Amino acid sequence: MPLDEEIQKQYSVDLWSHRYPPEKALLTVISEGAKASEKLKQEIPCQLGISYGLNQREKLDIFGADKVPADAPILVIIHGGGWIMGRREDTSFVVPPFIDAGMLCIVPGYSLAPKATLDDIVADVCRAIAHVIDMAKSRGSRGIYVAGHSAGAHLAAMAASSPLMTNPDLAKWIKGFVLVSGVFDMHPIMKTTWAELGNFTEDAVQRNSPMFLVEEVSRHLQHCRFLVAVSQYDSPEFHRQSKEYHEQLLSVNLSSKYVEIPDSDHLTICLDLCIPEFTMTKEIINFVNES
16 A cells, blocks of 8 residues: 555654654653663562563563562553564563552563564464463452553554453453553554554454454453543544544443543653653553552
8 A cells, every 4th residue: 555644644653752852752762661671670579571472572571479469450561662663671661650559560572563463463462461361360360451552552452352352251350451542443554654564464454453343342341441541742643543442432332431641742651651640650540440
């Protein structure tokens, strides 16, 4: 599909940065997250590189197991990166406020395109969640909340509509989803360089667009709650995607809350999650505590 320059601009998240110059925004945020994550892992006990699958990226990191009670809620945090980049190792910097709020935090990795297809990536995330469900059972957890940012929000939403959730004995452990600045209709991505870099196909995009799968979510996750968030300075396309997905959830009688996070952009809404006073951080903590 030919490149659409306006759509490309809408999904070029560095161009919408409010804090950093566009040419430095993405690399700055990646670097700051990586440094903060490495520092955190030197300061708090954690279990790193727990395998949930066969390939090298199918691993997850666990934080807070020594600080929270066995029945603590579990927050799964799925990183973004446009399906072609991002690492669990650079994402753990966000966990301290959530551990302090009484949550066990788990950060999974997953395969990346173009080596992996969209279907492969979604399958990885579902395997990670299945592994976390087993952990929740063994701990007697009060439930699991799946959070994701950007491409991670897309993958979390895909997990909500996956065959994994058709098993009521597994689905009952999932209590909610936190979807931050996500992509829920993948078709516009086919008009951007992300599609070429990821080697995405039209068929895969159709199968992996959560916007059109809410009926499946409704059949198996009526007990779940959704928090759909977007940053103030996200592009109009990201605002549209989040608002429409929220409305689709409501249309099938699912519980969904839509929030716009002030003074944040697509990159800093994730970077600032490590700040207890940040609006998005407080929204997530309140969302879990309300259950």
